[in-house]
């Protein structure tokens with residue numbers, strides 16, 4: 001199978017290419033990237049031509065942080081529906097967090113995920129839990145889990161509060177060379193908080209979560225990464241303080257990367273209109289000052305990754321009040337257009353930086369051979385219409401989760417094609 005993508009504006013930081021190029025794909029690999037490819041010159045018969053004039057062509061997005069809910073919570077999302085949402089959002093690779101039921105804490109459950117992933121549309125890599133059942137008491141056999149295919153370890157959904165236990169996990173991770181994805185939250189300090197501590201929480205009469213809840217554990221984890229030599233990846237950074245700690249850690253030469261999500265650079269707690277659980281996630285939407293700090297950290301490459309923290313829940317669960325509803329919002333189908341609208345159109349990020357944060361850097365963190373469109377590389381590609389304006393409609397999501405604060409938001413930038421290993425897995429109907 002030979003596919004030719006013609007006249008697209010290619011942005012590929014890995015090969016330092018940016019400009020108008022054609023891309024020739026043979027089976028699952030990129031064969032040629034050149035201006036004006038004439039297949040006849042190579043005596044090749046092209047099966048499919050995708051005309052991409054005026055469109056952007058980028059390496060498929062890689063999401064380090066997705067909750068696929070399977071096994072155990074199939075009423076929220078399945079691996080199949082999550083992968084449909086991913087393809088629709090331009091993601092060719094996603095990582096599945098381990099807070100399922102049972103948790104991804106043993107090779108059998110990892111195998112189950114891989115088996116289900118076979119039916120999915122995109123590459124799915126599981127992240128293994130750090131402790132048994134994510135209960136924070138007993139370490140899993142990390143070497144065995146990595147051997148079974150886990151690409152990272154994480155206790156996401158919570159922190160490992162037992163510092164000694166986490167230290168041992170980091171020592172082991174350092175030995176094996178696997179990344180630790182940290183959800184930074186001091187649970188005792190967070191107490192029963194449901195949104196950012198501050199005026200808005202007071203106004204709504206809801207218990208708050210202060211910035212220190214995140215910053216204390218961020219500092220702790222950074223210090224442990226320094227001593228153990230573990231590769232640390234900070235999940236969903238939301239505070240000014242965490243970007244400050246991340247910056248300092250990098251300057252000290254600590255092996256660390258940081259991620260944030262579209263909601264943390266788009267919305268503040270001031271945007272929460274009323275007691276609406278579609279605005280409830282962990283960490284919570286912070287102050288406008290934090291939002292500015294997150295944007296600056298992205299611009300200055302202190303934050304390396306934009307992930308979604310796609311966290312689907314059922315309608316019934318999210319119709320509850322902020323006090324009762326579970327934390328989390330969906331993101332796979334809105335991440336790109338929100339990032340394009342809020343950060344690229346506004347000049348905060350360059351095209352190159354967008355691709356770095358949504359594809360190349362995640363690939364580097366996972367240590368996988370993706371995130372680039374070089375000759376010979378796997379043909380995971382997304383094609384985008386940069387100017388298309390549309391309104392986000394949760395009823396159109398492929399995801400079973402409709403829990404988004406972005407319903408009704410006007411955005412720019414539409415994913416037209418998502419190509420995984422040379423095969424078109426998603427095509428926008430009106431393209």
Ligand SMILES: NC(=O)N[C@@H](CC(=O)O)C(=O)O
Nearest residue numbers: 067156157281282311327328
């Ligand atoms: N982010 C969230 O608010 N929720 C996540 C857990 C997590 O990412 O910590 C979930 O699994 O629902």
Ligand SMILES: [Zn+2]
Nearest residue numbers: 156157158183
């Ligand atoms: Zn988390």
Ligand SMILES: [Zn+2]
Nearest residue numbers: 097156157309
């Ligand atoms: Zn998460």
